[in-house]
Amino acid sequence: MNVARLPPRRGLGARLLAILGAGDTSQATWDAAEEALVAADVGPSLAADLVSAARARVSTGAPNGSRDALASVIRERLVAAGCGPFEPGPDPVVILLVGANGTGKTSTAAKLAGLLVAQGRRVVLGAADTYRAAAVEQLRLLGDRVGVPVISQRPGADPGAVAFDAVAAAEARGAGVVIVDSAGRLHTRVQLMAELSKVRRVIERRMPGQPRHVLLVVDAVTGQNGLAQAETFAAEVGVTGIVLTKLDGTARGGIALAVADRLRLPIVLVGIGEGIDQIAPFDPAAYADWLVGK
Amino acid sequence: MFDQLSSRLQGVVARLRGRARITEVDLADAMREIRLALLEADVDFRVVRDLVAKVRHDLMGADLLGGLHPGQQVVKAVHDQLVATLGGERRRLQLDGRSAVVLLVGLQGSGKTTTAAKLAVQARRDGRRPLLVAADVYRPAAVDQLVALGDQAGVEVHTRPTGTPAVEVARSGVEAARQRGLDLVLVDTAGRLHVDEPMMDELVRIAGATTPGETLLVVDAMTGQTAVEVAEAFRARLPLTGLVLTKLDGDARGGAALGIRAVTGIPVLYVGTGERSDALEAFHPDRMAERILGMGDILTLVERVQERVDRDESERIAQHLAEARFGLDDFRDQLRQMKSIGPIGQILSMIPGAASMADAAQRAVDDGQLRRIEAIIDSMTPAERQRPEIIKASRRRRIAAGSGTTTADVNQLLKRFDEMRRLMRQVSSGRMPGGAGGLRGLLGR
Numbered sequence: 246m247n248v249a250r251l252p253p254r255r256g257l258g259a260r261l262l263a264i265l266g267a268g269d270t271s272q273a274t275w276d277a278a279e280e281a282l283v284a285a286d287v288g289p290s291l292a293a294d295l296v297s298a299a300r301a302r303v304s305t306g307a308p309n310g311s312r313d314a315l316a317s318v319i320r321e322r323l324v325a326a327g328c329g330p331f332e333p334g335p336d337p338v339v340i341l342l343v344g345a346n347g348t349g350k351t352s353t354a355a356k357l358a359g360l361l362v363a364q365g366r367r368v369v370l371g372a373a374d375t376y377r378a379a380a381v382e383q384l385r386l387l388g389d390r391v392g393v394p395v396i397s398q399r400p401g402a403d404p405g406a407v408a409f410d411a412v413a414a415a416e417a418r419g420a421g422v423v424i425v426d427s428a429g430r431l432h433t434r435v436q437l438m439a440e441l442s443k444v445r446r447v448i449e450r451r452m453p454g455q456p457r458h459v460l461l462v463v464d465a466v467t468g469q470n471g472l473a474q475a476e477t478f479a480a481e482v483g484v485t486g487i488v489l490t491k492l493d494g495t496a497r498g499g500i501a502l503a504v505a506d507r508l509r510l511p512i513v514l515v516g517i518g519e520g521i522d523q524i525a526p527f528d529p530a531a532y533a534d535w536l537v538g539k
Numbered sequence: 540m541f542d543q544l545s546s547r548l549q550g551v552v553a554r555l556r557g558r559a560r561i562t563e564v565d566l567a568d569a570m571r572e573i574r575l576a577l578l579e580a581d582v583d584f585r586v587v588r589d590l591v592a593k594v595r596h597d598l599m600g601a602d603l604l605g606g607l608h609p610g611q612q613v614v615k616a617v618h619d620q621l622v623a624t625l626g627g628e629r630r631r632l633q634l635d636g637r638s639a640v641v642l643l644v645g646l647q648g649s650g651k652t653t654t655a656a657k658l659a660v661q662a663r664r665d666g667r668r669p670l671l672v673a674a675d676v677y678r679p680a681a682v683d684q685l686v687a688l689g690d691q692a693g694v695e696v697h698t699r700p701t702g703t704p705a706v707e708v709a710r711s712g713v714e715a716a717r718q719r720g721l722d723l724v725l726v727d728t729a730g731r732l733h734v735d736e737p738m739m740d741e742l743v744r745i746a747g748a749t750t751p752g753e754t755l756l757v758v759d760a761m762t763g764q765t766a767v768e769v770a771e772a773f774r775a776r777l778p779l780t781g782l783v784l785t786k787l788d789g790d791a792r793g794g795a796a797l798g799i800r801a802v803t804g805i806p807v808l809y810v811g812t813g814e815r816s817d818a819l820e821a822f823h824p825d826r827m828a829e830r831i832l833g834m835g836d837i838l839t840l841v842e843r844v845q846e847r848v849d850r851d852e853s854e855r856i857a858q859h860l861a862e863a864r865f866g867l868d869d870f871r872d873q874l875r876q877m878k879s880i881g882p883i884g885q886i887l888s889m890i891p892g893a894a895s896m897a898d899a900a901q902r903a904v905d906d907g908q909l910r911r912i913e914a915i916i917d918s919m920t921p922a923e924r925q926r927p928e929i930i931k932a933s934r935r936r937r938i939a940a941g942s943g944t945t946t947a948d949v950n951q952l953l954k955r956f957d958e959m960r961r962l963m964r965q966v967s968s969g970r971m972p973g974g975a976g977g978l979r980g981l982l983g984r
Contacts, residue, residue: 280584283578283584283764284584284764285764286581286763286764286765288578288579289574289575289578289579290575345761345786345789346648346650346786346814347647347648347649347650347759347786348648349647349648376814377684378683378684378685378687378688378691379680379681379683379684379686379687380680380684382679382680382683383678383679383680383681383683383684385680386679386680387679400687431786431788431789432789432790433788433789433790464648464759464761466646466759466761466762466763466765466766466769467761467762467763468581468761468762468763468764468766468791468794468795469578469579469580469581469763469792470581470760470761470789470790470791470792471761471763473790474761491646491647491648491732493732494646494732494733494734494765494769495733495734495765495768495769496763496765499763500763519647519677
């Protein structure tokens with residue numbers, strides 16, 4: 246993730262953080278910082294926690310100001326959670342994308358395919374969102390744009406069967422990477438979560454050791470419910486990392502920081518625009534600086 | 540939704556219970572809990588600040604006598620402020636004139652296309668003739684999605700060839716509806732970021748070409764602190780008339796709606812409560828506030844039951860109940876109707892005091908417990924269903940074999956049904972309030 250590619254800081258969070266001057270360590274400054282973090286959807290308890298950690302650091306004689314202290318606290322938390330660029334690992338690799346409705350799974354599947362193709366990998370997409378009307382068609386169109394074949398069945402088909410087919414098709418074609426899109430679902434729907442864990446099991450049985458990556462796609466506008474989502478998805482399908490999408494708006498995506506910190510799930514990719522190439526590996530330092538307006 | 544808020548408030552109340560009056564320290568504790576709870580519910584932090592200040596003010600000035608204990612006073616003060624913030628009476632869509640136009644706008648993935656289809660289904664049920672207009676020309680296959688949803692719902696969808704500008708699709712849609720005497724036009728637009736100027740300009744042009752009577756902002760219930768900013772940006776460019784809060788069937792607390800309402804004054808008109816095309820409900824500010832406080836939402840439930848439950852069937856059951864002839868077949872019919880009303884967890888969360896068992900019940904449904912109960916009843920003869928007391932050992936074995944269960948399952952069902960029937964008689968004769976107990980008993984939790 247390149248700082249230059251993130252959108253300029255806009256909106257209220259930015260205004261609040263502007264107060265966070267380089268040398269100022271007054272109570273009002275720290276209160277403003279805490280509020281700005283809450284406004285960035287970091288959540289009230291983590292915001293308080295981060296600010297008090299930064300504060301302790303400044304008062305124990307760190308040379309830099311409050312903003313630097315806060316940025317480094319956030320960066321360290323991200324690094325401790327394993328956040329960093331997505332590394333698919335050697336072929337063969339299966340990547341399963343999961344998440345709530347409307348977070349951007351289908352777009353992410355195609356963007357990630359494009360990214361890996363650009364790195365010289367051979368990729369197959371599996372259209373296992375067989376529920377949402379025209380989701381298969383959407384992935385097929387996006388797959389065309391990045392030149393990646395899309396394996397699909399008829400609408401309403403068993404998503405596990407599609408995943409199975411996609412893995413088989415990749416083997417047959419000599420493609421080392423399979424990216425499986427899945428239908429969006431609320432984590433509270435027990436049956437739908439069971440369906441997803443079945444998709445996972447089907448992949449496991451077809452190709453032991455896979456899916457190596459189960460990426461939870463989180464919309465940057467998501468509020469505190471993101472924690473409950475991540476917790477349930479992690480428990481049901483063994484999430485290995487987070488893709489934070491739609492960072493090109495005014496949302497700061499602080500919920501991803503909360504999820505990373507609380508659940509030790511690394512943020513690995515960010516979506517920074519609607520363009521098919523607008524996906525970037527996650528950079529903890531750049532994100533931490535951006536979050537505090539450095 | 541809002542479960543954590545109500546449990547937090549209950550925690551505050553528990554601590555205050557038994558006190559004669561609220562002290563400064565108690566008040567500070569209570570305010571801190573309320574602030575945290577509201578922030579965790581994604582209520583805009585500026586709105587939280589105001590709300591907490593108002594509640595504190597109400598409590599400071601309040602007469603501490605008046606029959607309410609301190610805990611109740613805190614809850615009442617928060618409740619009153621929530622009601623005030625969420626707005627007074629609910630408003631219906633104003634759909635006057637020939638071919639009234641409703642424009643749906645919002646961020647990507649908020650649920651515009653799904654909401655458009657749901658509104659069409661509801662309009663048809665109300666005897667209107669809707670037309671869906673597929674003006675999302677950007678997202679790949681968005682038009683296909685709306686066409687598929689329209690097909691499922693039996694509602695016509697207006698499309699134009701690929702490459703037609705969105706403004707032209709929308710304009711021609713309204714024209715087509717007028718020519719053909721369709722009285723409601725639902726225009727689905729592409730999701731867009733509120734900071735994307737060219738895309739916001741396009742929306743302004745679409746509104747200019749279609750002169751919508753209602754412009755609805757579709758907001759995901761999971762939205763966090765950016766909600767107000769987004770709503771303000773859309774309102775700055777468009778005459779927004781209402782809000783639709785989607786995906787409220789999850790456990791997101793939906794505080795975003797409270798923030799948007801407080802800052803922009805735009806009322807919430809509908810809430811989306813599921814993926815099915817009929818999962819759209821009118822929003823009731825007063826009930827929402829009660830729901831926030833864990834007081835249940837009995838009225839919404841009653842309305843839903845009235846809408847979907849076969850009235851004759853209900854009357855027959857009521858009659859049987861009154862005549863103390865309530866049999867297992869009546870019970871099975873009830874179960875089936877319950878399934879058609881919606882996920883049972885959702886139903887229970889609307890019943891005061893039953894919210895805590897909503898999860899367990901939903902799990903029971905998902906585990907197939909209810910299906911097992913249905914299978915057992917299906918394996919009985921009509922006489923057995925009518926008079927379960929005739930079911931002795933050999934009948935039990937036959938029923939278990941027929942339903943793929945065990946005699947223990949059959950025994951358990953019969954025992955609980957008997958308890959439930961006794962309870963129902965008490966309820967129907969007015970000796971006991973509330974009726975969730977029977978179901979609780981059957982689920983054994």
